[in-house]
Amino acid sequence: MKEQRGWPIRRITTETVETTTIQTRTGIRNEITGVDTVRNSIGERIVDVSIVPFIRARNITIQVRGMKPSTRVYPFFDSESVAIYCTPSGGSLGDAIYTDDAGSIDGLVFAIPNSTTLRFRTGERQFLLVDNTQGDLVTAATYSEVMYQAQGLLQTKENVVVSTRVPRVQSFGQGSASEFRNTTNVFTRRNVGGWFDPLAETFLVDETLYPDGIFISDIDLFFKSKDTDGLPVSLQIRDTLNGYPAQTILPFSDVSLLPAQVNISEDATTATKFTFPSLVYLQPGEYAIVVLSNSLKYEAYIAESGENIIGTNRKVSAQPYAGSLFKSQNASTWTPEQNQDLTFKINRANFTINATAYAIFKDDTSSTEYKADIIQIVPEEAIINNTSISWGVKLTDIGSTTLDTTFTNVIQKTNYKLPAQRRITTAADSYQSKATLTSSSAFISPVIDTARNSVITIENIINNLTTNETDAEGGNATARYITRRVNLKDGFDATDLNVHLTAIRQGGSTISVYFKVLSQFDTDTFDNRSWTLMEEISNSNSVSASDLVNEYLELEFSPLGTNANYVSGGVTYDSFKTFAIKIVMTSANTTKVPLIRDIRVIALA
Incomplete structure (x- = not known):
C-alpha cells in the first residue's frame, strides 16, 4: 500500500488471462441442437425419424489476452486436436500459433469441421489453447480455455442475475490464470487458476x-x-x-x-x-x-x-x-x-420512457431454401417489470420473390400457423422479424440477445394425390401411416373390420383408410396382397372449424359391402387371420392438414 499526498494507493497484484470469442452468424438458423431430419422410408411400413445432433461448420474468431508471452500454443476442441482447422492472423490454415510479446493472440480463426472425418456433437464444447501437444493442463505452463455452446439458451435468472446469458462462476485449479469473455454475445465461462x-x-x-x-x-x-x-x-x-x-x-x-x-x-x-x-x-x-x-x-x-x-x-x-x-x-x-x-x-x-423502439432482423444469404406452413420465432430476451416486447414477421410468397408488405403479429416461442405456405429463400432479406420494445421507466429496458435470435420453420409434407394407393406397394400420396401387421390368435379368425379415428379434418383435406387382409388358408404372401379402400360410414362431409381449437371429429370406416372377404387365385376367402391398416392424408393446401389423435381397429368375427 502506498500513499500519494494523503490518498493511499493500492498496488494491484493479480493474474488473469482473457480469451474473447467472436462469432458471425449468417443465414437462417434453427436453434434446436442441429438439423432435424424426418425420413419416410416405407417398404410399406418402416418410418425412420432421426436427429443429426452435430455442430454445423462455421468460422469462429478468437482473441486471447494474458497468456505466457512468445509461446507456441496448440488448439484443442472437445479434447480433439484442431490445429489443421486454425488460421493465425496473417497466416495460413494449419500454421503454428504463437502468443506475442504481451501474451496476446488476435484474429485467430477456428473453422469448426463437420465432415465424416471429424465432427462434434451439439452442446457445451471446450476450446483450449495450451503450450503442449497433449492438451495436458496439469503440466502446462500456460493455457486458456472457453466453452462454446451450439444451441441457444433460454432467459436465465440466477439469484440476483437476470440476463439472456448464463452467469459465469470463478473456479480454481492448476495451470496459468485464464479469463474468458465474448464480445459478440457468444456463451462464455471463466476458469481461473494460480495465485x-x-x-x-x-x-x-x-x-x-x-x-x-x-x-x-x-x-x-x-x-x-x-x-x-x-x-x-x-x-x-x-x-x-x-x-x-x-x-x-x-x-x-x-x-x-x-x-x-x-x-x-x-x-x-x-x-x-x-x-x-x-x-x-x-x-x-x-x-x-x-x-x-x-x-x-x-x-x-x-x-x-x-x-x-x-x-x-x-x-x-x-x-x-x-x-x-x-x-x-x-x-x-x-x-x-x-x-x-x-x-x-x-x-x-438512461432510457426514453413512454416511447416505442423497433428492431428488425433479416436473414442473410443461405444455401438452402426453407418452406414454412408453421413458423415459430425463438428470440432470447429478458423482459423486466414495466417493459414489453411484441413481435411480427414477414416472409416470401411461394410463387414470387417479393417479401410480404406488412408484418404478421406472432407470439414468441409459440407455433403460428400461416394462412398459406411461405418460404425463406436463399437470397438475403426474404425473411424479417420485427421487435417492438417499450418501457415505462428511464432506468430499465427489455433486452434482446441479437446473436440468439432464430426462427423455426415447419413444412407439412403432404400432397393431393391418391393414385396407386391400392397397389401392394408404393402409391403417390406423401402423407401415409401404415400400422404394423396384426396376427390374430388361433381360433379367432375375423370376417370384418371396423376403424375409428379421432381426427381434425379441415376443409380441403381428406382422410382415406385402406385395409389389407390374408386368410390362414391363402398360400399367397401378405406383402403381395393389394390394399382395399374402406368406406367412411360417419359423415364424410364433416370438417373441423379450426385446428387451433382442438375440434376433433369421430370418424368411422368399414369395408365396402358386407365384410372383408376377398378373392385370390380364383378362390373366395370369407375370413382372415392377418390384417393391416393404411391411412392416407391429402390436402390441396399444405397449411390445412389432417391431424389424427387416436386409431382404434376392431376385427369382427
Whole structure:
C-alpha cells in the first residue's frame, strides 16, 4: 500500500488471462441442437425419424489476452486436436500459433469441421489453447480455455442475475490464470487458476430508488501508474454472498484494457473507462467490482477516512455510499477494509420512457431454401417489470420473390400457423422479424440477445394425390401411416373390420383408410396382397372449424359391402387371420392438414 499526498494507493497484484470469442452468424438458423431430419422410408411400413445432433461448420474468431508471452500454443476442441482447422492472423490454415510479446493472440480463426472425418456433437464444447501437444493442463505452463455452446439458451435468472446469458462462476485449479469473455454475445465461462491478489469494492443498487433495477454501461477507475510491458488490467462485476465478493461473474461484465487504453494521473483526476460489450443489468441488491492484472505495475487510487483529499486540506470525513474495500490473496477469501474505498464511478444508462423502439432482423444469404406452413420465432430476451416486447414477421410468397408488405403479429416461442405456405429463400432479406420494445421507466429496458435470435420453420409434407394407393406397394400420396401387421390368435379368425379415428379434418383435406387382409388358408404372401379402400360410414362431409381449437371429429370406416372377404387365385376367402391398416392424408393446401389423435381397429368375427 502506498500513499500519494494523503490518498493511499493500492498496488494491484493479480493474474488473469482473457480469451474473447467472436462469432458471425449468417443465414437462417434453427436453434434446436442441429438439423432435424424426418425420413419416410416405407417398404410399406418402416418410418425412420432421426436427429443429426452435430455442430454445423462455421468460422469462429478468437482473441486471447494474458497468456505466457512468445509461446507456441496448440488448439484443442472437445479434447480433439484442431490445429489443421486454425488460421493465425496473417497466416495460413494449419500454421503454428504463437502468443506475442504481451501474451496476446488476435484474429485467430477456428473453422469448426463437420465432415465424416471429424465432427462434434451439439452442446457445451471446450476450446483450449495450451503450450503442449497433449492438451495436458496439469503440466502446462500456460493455457486458456472457453466453452462454446451450439444451441441457444433460454432467459436465465440466477439469484440476483437476470440476463439472456448464463452467469459465469470463478473456479480454481492448476495451470496459468485464464479469463474468458465474448464480445459478440457468444456463451462464455471463466476458469481461473494460480495465485491472485485482486482488489474488490462492493456497492448497492438501492431498491427504494431503483425498484426494477438499472442497466450500467461502463465504470470509471483512476490509476496512478500502469504496466509498461503490454500486460492488461481487467474489471469484472460479481454478485456478493453475505456482504463479500462471490465467484459468479455477471454476463457481459468482463472488460480488459491494454496499457495504451489506461489513463494515469498524479491527482486522480483522469479516469479510465471500462466499457462493457453490452449493457449489464443489475437488480436491486449488492454487487462487487473486482480488479485484476498480471502486472505488478498497476496502481489504483483509493480513499481512506480521515486522510486528506489529494491537493487539498479537506479530509475524507465519511464514506459516500454503503460499500467496502476488500483485499484477497486468492480471489476467494476476502478481507474487508472498513475505512477504505476504491475510487470509481458507475455510469447508468438512461432510457426514453413512454416511447416505442423497433428492431428488425433479416436473414442473410443461405444455401438452402426453407418452406414454412408453421413458423415459430425463438428470440432470447429478458423482459423486466414495466417493459414489453411484441413481435411480427414477414416472409416470401411461394410463387414470387417479393417479401410480404406488412408484418404478421406472432407470439414468441409459440407455433403460428400461416394462412398459406411461405418460404425463406436463399437470397438475403426474404425473411424479417420485427421487435417492438417499450418501457415505462428511464432506468430499465427489455433486452434482446441479437446473436440468439432464430426462427423455426415447419413444412407439412403432404400432397393431393391418391393414385396407386391400392397397389401392394408404393402409391403417390406423401402423407401415409401404415400400422404394423396384426396376427390374430388361433381360433379367432375375423370376417370384418371396423376403424375409428379421432381426427381434425379441415376443409380441403381428406382422410382415406385402406385395409389389407390374408386368410390362414391363402398360400399367397401378405406383402403381395393389394390394399382395399374402406368406406367412411360417419359423415364424410364433416370438417373441423379450426385446428387451433382442438375440434376433433369421430370418424368411422368399414369395408365396402358386407365384410372383408376377398378373392385370390380364383378362390373366395370369407375370413382372415392377418390384417393391416393404411391411412392416407391429402390436402390441396399444405397449411390445412389432417391431424389424427387416436386409431382404434376392431376385427369382427
